[in-house]
Amino acid sequence: xxxxxxxxxxxxxxxxxxxxxxxxxxxxxxxxxxxxxxxxxxxxxxxxxxxxxxxxxxxxxxxxxxxxxxxxxxxxxxxxxxxxxxxxxxxxxxxxxxxxxxxxxxxxxxxxxxxxxxxxxxxxxxxxxxxxxxxxxxxxxxxxxxxxxxxxxxxxxxxxxxxxxxxxxxxxxxxxxxxxxxxxxxxxxxxxxxxxxxxxxxxxxxxxxxxxxxxxxxxxxxxxxxxxxxxxxxxxxxxxxxxxxxxxxxxxxxxxxxxxxxxxxx
Numbered sequence: 001x002x003x004x005x006x007x008x009x010x011x012x013x014x015x016x017x018x019x020x021x022x023x024x025x026x027x028x029x030x031x032x033x034x035x036x037x038x039x040x041x042x043x044x045x046x047x048x049x050x051x052x053x054x055x056x057x058x059x060x061x062x063x064x065x066x067x068x069x070x071x072x073x074x075x076x077x078x079x080x081x082x083x084x085x086x087x088x089x090x091x092x093x094x095x096x097x098x099x100x101x102x103x104x105x106x107x108x109x110x111x112x113x114x115x116x117x118x119x120x121x122x123x124x125x126x127x128x129x130x131x132x133x134x135x136x137x138x139x140x141x142x143x144x145x146x147x148x149x150x151x152x153x154x155x156x157x158x159x160x161x162x163x164x165x166x167x168x169x170x171x172x173x174x175x176x177x178x179x180x181x182x183x184x185x186x187x188x189x190x191x192x193x194x195x196x197x198x199x200x201x202x203x204x205x206x207x208x209x210x211x212x213x214x215x216x217x218x219x220x221x222x223x224x225x226x227x228x229x230x231x232x233x234x235x236x237x238x239x240x241x242x243x244x245x246x247x248x249x250x251x252x253x254x255x256x257x258x259x260x261x262x263x264x265x266x
Contacts, residue, residue: 025050025241026104027129029111031206032137033199034192035151037224041137042108044228047102047242049235054096056109058158063092063235065155067147073124079185081194083112083202090119098122107131113202117209133212133238135231136218140194148192165223171210199235 026049032038042053050080060078061073070092074084111117124130150163160167163179169175180261184193209215217234221227234242 005014024132024239025129026106026133026235027131027171028106029126029131029134029210030106030108030137031203032139033141033144034186034195035148036137036139037147037227038108039136039158039229040166040224041135041228042106044224045106045231045235050103052100054093054107054110055158056093056107056112059096060084061153061155061158075185080157081186081191081198083198090116093120094123097127102185103129111206112199114205114209117166117206131215132233133217134215135234136207136216137227138218138220139227140222144196145189148157148184149189151184151187153184154179154181159167164239166239168241198248 015119028045028051030042039055039057044053045051046053060071060074063157064075064078065071070088074088076156077084089110089112091106098104107120111120121130144162152161152168152172154157154161154165154177156179157176159174159176160166168181170178172181173179186192202227207216219227219230219234221230232244
């Protein structure tokens with residue numbers, strides 16, 4: 001069994017740790033099994049930090065909804081419980097990265113394989129903006145299964161709702177547009193088991209790849225609310241408060257940073 005980089009399990013304070021990377025640009029990869037809460041964590045990080053985000057899942061769903069050639073092929077693969085090919089994913093993500101104007105960004109759901117990781121590294125090296133942190137979410141499988149069974153999506157925007165803890169204001173309708181919500185074709189127990197097994201097979205070498213580069217930090221918990229403060233605290237320590245919620249008064253940001261609970265590193 002491989003190590004998962006640093007793992008967070010206890011409680012401490014951000015004021016006891018200083019940033020390890022100064023105020024460098026934040027170039028983050030977010031990893032986790034299907035249903036682990038990557039979308040929720042990504043949304044919170046975008047809100048609280050000056051981050052532009054790319055979600056491979058949102059890109060795929062957008063192409064599926066628009067009926068593009070890539071979307072048609074991806075839909076067939078997803079219905080079988082398979083992952084979309086490396087070549088297609090690399091093309092989608094690389095094109096999207098070219099449009100990002102912010103210095104701080106986050107990738108959600110890509111890369112999934114070693115080949116994708118190497119191709120991504122090559123592309124980022126050419127632009128002089130390599131990854132500098134990989135976050136791995138570790139959530140119990142039984143929790144994830146319940147999440148995906150209760151999940152509904154507004155496909156055009158990528159907004160995700162959950163009947164257990166984040167239901168829409170009106171049943172079956174998106175809060176913003178009022179349009180109908182949908183179930184993802186892969187949100188059922190049978191396909192989930194297939195996806196989870198494939199995720200394990202693909203992710204273990206990927207985690208090892210980033211762990212050897214001292215870029216990997218793993219956060220463990222059963223809910224997004226439990227995990228998020230740990231991620232936020234780690235980003236504050238690494239990148240400094242200047243990247244944190246830039247519209248707020250510095251004294252408030254600093255006071256809150258000093259009181260964010262973090263887990264001890266094992």
